[in-house]
Amino acid sequence: MNSILEVEDRIKTLKKEDEDSFRIINNIFHVSSATGSMKIPSTYKTKVMELFGKKDDQGKIIESKNEVIERIENQKVVKTYNKWTGSGSLFNSLRASRPGIKQEEMEDIRKKADEYIKASEEGCEFCNPEKYTPEDVFGRVKGKYGITGSNIAKYDAWSSVIFFKRHNPLEFSFEELSDYIDTGFKWFKKVHNYDKNFEYPFFLWNCLQKAGASQVHSHAQILMTNDIHYAKPQFLRKAFREYMKWTGKNYFRDLYKSHKALELALDSDVEGFASITPIKEKEFIIITRKSPSESESIKKEIYRVLRCYIDELGVTSFNLVISCPAFGEPSFPYIIQIVDRGSIFKTTVDTGAMELYGSSVISDDPYNVIKAVNEYKA
Ligand SMILES: [Zn+2]
Numbered sequence: 001m002n003s004i005l006e007v008e009d010r011i012k013t014l015k016k017e018d019e020d021s022f023r024i025i026n027n028i029f030h031v032s033s034a035t036g037s038m039k040i041p042s043t044y045k046t047k048v049m050e051l052f053g054k055k056d057d058q059g060k061i062i063e064s065k066n067e068v069i070e071r072i073e074n075q076k077v078v079k080t081y082n083k084w085t086g087s088g089s090l091f092n093s094l095r096a097s098r099p100g101i102k103q104e105e106m107e108d109i110r111k112k113a114d115e116y117i118k119a120s121e122e123g124c125e126f127c128n129p130e131k132y133t134p135e136d137v138f139g140r141v142k143g144k145y146g147i148t149g150s151n152i153a154k155y156d157a158w159s160s161v162i163f164f165k166r167h168n169p170l171e172f173s174f175e176e177l178s179d180y181i182d183t184g185f186k187w188f189k190k191v192h193n194y195d196k197n198f199e200y201p202f203f204l205w206n207c208l209q210k211a212g213a214s215q216v217h218s219h220a221q222i223l224m225t226n227d228i229h230y231a232k233p234q235f236l237r238k239a240f241r242e243y244m245k246w247t248g249k250n251y252f253r254d255l256y257k258s259h260k261a262l263e264l265a266l267d268s269d270v271e272g273f274a275s276i277t278p279i280k281e282k283e284f285i286i287i288t289r290k291s292p293s294e295s296e297s298i299k300k301e302i303y304r305v306l307r308c309y310i311d312e313l314g315v316t317s318f319n320l321v322i323s324c325p326a327f328g329e330p331s332f333p334y335i336i337q338i339v340d341r342g343s344i345f346k347t348t349v350d351t352g353a354m355e356l357y358g359s360s361v362i363s364d365d366p367y368n369v370i371k372a373v374n375e376y377k378a
Contacts, residue, residue, distance in 0.1 A: 002263060002367040004091045005078055007276065008033055014261055021261035024254045027247055029276065030081040037074050048072055052094070057102075079359070080277045084239040084251060087277040088359040095363040101314045109314045110170070113344060117168045117216055126217035129163035136160055138194055143183030145176040151221065158191050158198050158224040169207045169218030170310050174303045174378070180205075181302075181322070184222045185293035191224040192327050198224040202233070203322035210317035210350075211341040220320075233323040237332065252287045252333050264366055267374045270301040272336075274366035274373070279339060280350055281364045282309065284373070286336040292322060298336075300378070305338055308376035313369075317341040340364070 002010075008031055014022040025031075040048055045065065053061035053068045061068075072094065081088035101109070125132035130140070133149035141148040145166070151159040162183050166172065172180075181203070188201040205220040206213040213219070228234050243251035259265050259273035266272040272286035284305050292298045302320070309315035319339050325332040342350040354361050 002371070004276070004365045004367055005033075005076055005093050007031060007078060007080075007262065010262060018261060021257060025258045025261065027243075028082060028084060028251075028254060028258055030083060031078070031276075033076055033078045035074055035076050038072075040069055040073060045069055081359075082277045084243055085236065085277075087279060089277050089362045090354075090359050091362050091365065106312075106314050109316065109343075109345075110311075113170060113316045114168065116344065117170065120216035121167050124167060124215070124217050126163050126215055126219055127167055129161075133161070133163065136190075138190055141183055141187045141190060143179045143186075145179040146183050148183060148187050148222070155221075156223055156225055158195075160187060160222050162187075162220045162222060164218040164220070167217050169213075169216070170316065172218070174300065177303050177306070178296075178299045180220055181299060182293050184220060184322075185291065187222050188224060188324070197226045199327040200225045200229040200233070201322075201324040201327075202230055203324070205318075205320040207319070207341075208317040208344050210344050211319045229323075229326070233335070236323070236335070240332065252335075255285075256287055264370050266301060266370075268297070268301060270297055272301050272305070274369040276366055277360075278362055278364075278366065279337075279360055280341065280355065281362060282313070282315070282338075282340040282366075282369045284338045284369065288334050288336070290334070291324075292334055292336065298334075302336060302338075304376060304378040305373055307378050308373045309338070309340060312372055312376055313340070314343075315340045316344040 011022065011025055011031060014025065049061065049065050049068050052072055054063050056062050076093040078091040079088065080091070121127065129147055129149050134152055136148065136150045143162070146162045146164045148160050148162050151161050162180055164172070164176070164180060166176065184203045191198050202223040202225070203220065204223070207218070208216065229237065240251045243249065243254070247254075256265065256271040256273060259276065262276065264273045264276065270286060271288065272284065275283045275285050286298065286301055288295065288298050290298060292302065306318070306320070309318060318341055321337050323335040323337070325334065
């Protein structure tokens with residue numbers, strides 16, 4: 001089975017078999033690994049065996065004690081770094097080899113999540129946005145499954161919310177998701193027509209509190225900014241320009257080609273992939289020159305990734321962003337990023353000092369993520 005732990009060997013193989021891809025990967029990434037070692041005292045070995053021994057469906061450990069101790073005493077870490085964006089991740093063999101979620105665990109997670117969400121429905125103001133939320137100066141944009149309103153505590157001059165009709169953010173059909181995106185893009189046009197100085201659109205969805213949402217009720221946020229884009233999309237423009245200057249090529253094309261060569265890309269014509277430098281668990285990136293609002297195939301892949309994450313991988317909290325080119329900006333693509341933000345039932349946060357100021361420490365193997373998405377029938 002493919003694993004991020006063998007990605008260096010895979011890159012070496014490409015050097016012989018596909019030199020062009022090898023060169024592109026090396027233009028963008030630095031990939032290395034190291035093994036950390038430790039000694040487990042004999043008094044602690046039984047405990048380690050219980051904690052880390054691989055188990056069968058009945059919970060019986062299927063490895064010998066020596067195998068478990070050897071695995072724990074020598075841990076391989078793969079380090080990935082994107083030379084243009086400065087993003088980087090650490091993958092530990094111990095974390096990456098965790099078993100997947102079983103069907104009954106999956107059902108239990110969804111049941112608990114639905115109960116938690118249901119309990120917040122009473123008195124929910126977002127269930128009645130026209131009564132309990134402010135509107136923009138030009139009024140509201142009404143979709144079939146959602147309606148916009150102004151954000152009461154604005155991030156920026158133009159900062160609004162799409163209140164989805166459904167309370168439960170983990171439940172949505174393709175038509176609903178498609179409508180949420182269309183409503184956001186209609187709002188972008190409306191703002192731009194109202195004030196031509198505001199030309200950089202940004203669509204974001206914080207699903208549940210773990211992902212930064214203030215309310216349980218399903219909603220996305222829409223922003224338009226002037227002068228320059230938000231910090232991270234703006235920095236990507238710099239990376240794009242520099243890459244073009246040094247290599248004469250399109251950074252986003254090559255970023256996709258790298259992941260495709262590494263067998264981390266979607267099995268469709270849409271340019272999407274499980275990132276090898278994920279900001280956090282299961283980061284998925286889709287790049288498109290076409291507006292997602294005008295492309296059924298892009299929307300379908302966004303839907304497939306989200307539904308696979310929720311229904312197959314047990315994701316209960318996620319962020320989704322659509323970073324857009326400015327109105328009339330010719331060469332820059334739309335970039336869609338999706339990331340799992342961890343279980344809503346755990347109080348620990350997924351970002352520590354390493355993620356903020358070092359490299360992202362990652363448990364989920366991108367090879368497991370792409371396998372799940374490609375096998376998922378939405
Ligand atoms: Zn509600």
